[in-house]
Amino acid sequence: MDRGLATIRYVVRIKGLRVTVSLETDQPSDDGYDYSAQVADTFARLQQMAAKSHVSKLTDTTSMSYVESDILDRVARLDPAPFDALRRFCDDHTDFLDPVLVRFDEEVQFFLRYLDVVTRLSARGVSFCHPELIEPGDPDRDEQVEDVVDLALALALAPGTDGRPVGNDFARSGAERVLVVSGPNQGGKSTFCRSVGQLYHLAAIGCPVPARSARVRLASSIDTHFERQEESADVGGKLENDLRRIHAVLSRADAGSVILINEMFSSTTLADAEFLGTKIIEQIAAKEAFGVYVTFVEALATLGQETVSMVSATDPEDPTRRTFQVLRSAPTGHHYAKALAERYGLVRGAVTDAIEARPAAVELDRDRPARQGRHDQEANS
The missing domain is CATH 3.40.50.300 (P-loop containing nucleotide triphosphate hydrolases)
Incomplete structure (x- = not known):
């Protein structure tokens, strides 16, 4: 199974927002043949110093981004046999982890x-x-x-x-x-x-x-x-x-x-x-x-x-x-x-004392209905 997965080689072409996945072929084609070796040979005689490599190495991780997952899904569609073997292996060993250890x-x-x-x-x-x-x-x-x-x-x-x-x-x-x-x-x-x-x-x-x-x-x-x-x-x-x-x-x-x-x-x-x-x-x-x-x-x-x-x-x-x-x-x-x-002066005694401390205001309020009546009579006359 490991050897089958190791033989898979594929090409990812990115153009704008479009990502195309195809299996690698031995013949040049527009679908993804790698021309880098031919280009390097052609311009080798013009090279004056070692060129800086821009190749990035992908690290092995147990997680994938959604883009990587979609790419792998398309590779599995193009070459399903190794992935079918992997799926059968996983189905046969779902309980390989001891539940006590987990x-x-x-x-x-x-x-x-x-x-x-x-x-x-x-x-x-x-x-x-x-x-x-x-x-x-x-x-x-x-x-x-x-x-x-x-x-x-x-x-x-x-x-x-x-x-x-x-x-x-x-x-x-x-x-x-x-x-x-x-x-x-x-x-x-x-x-x-x-x-x-x-x-x-x-x-x-x-x-x-x-x-x-x-x-x-x-x-x-x-x-x-x-x-x-x-x-x-x-x-x-x-x-x-x-x-x-x-x-x-x-x-x-x-x-x-x-x-x-x-x-x-x-x-x-x-x-x-x-x-x-x-x-x-x-x-x-x-x-x-x-x-x-x-x-x-x-x-x-x-x-x-x-x-x-x-x-x-x-x-x-x-x-x-x-x-x-x-x-x-x-x-x-x-x-x-x-x-x-008591702290905010809202008990009965404090409220009563506050009212009694303002007799003028109280008398003014009591006299208000009478004054309002006189004003109404003057307005009607």
């Missing part, structure tokens, strides 16, 4: 690149550790993680920035099954949810995790339900799509599952979001799975012993400033909203 090649590349990430982020203060894994059937099922960070956020920070992402701790024990995370917007809730998912995934595939210490279950599956944009093909509406997605997740969940839910039911009423969220948490607890539920419905954090309330914290000295820490704490209610209102 998978090892793919996975070892991932691990080596991940170790590069670990080295780079460790130099910027991110902690990594090998987690202690809780096997199925282990009598001690309590889980605890210290100083976990979101790798995506850590990689997004420029190398010269000050510090590293804010790390967070979480733990569950006994009947606790779901971490219910509430708090102000842009306070780090979704980032915390992502960091938990990354930690369980990396632990399951045997990688160091971005935390100071970790004792977690060996996840049998990791499912997520993050909000996504509606599409025109979705005829059922956002609420129905949310319910279908979470139903599929809960149907396949088991005692080893990790379920991450971020801001679900934002398109429905508060009462409906609380009712549906309660049912979902009950399902997660019944299956003994582990979940993180980021929500604006704070009532879900106090359902019972199966929930752990966590709150994205603010600075005690300045409640309008977020710390991006997610702490185990009771829901803060409207504390953050009240702090913002």
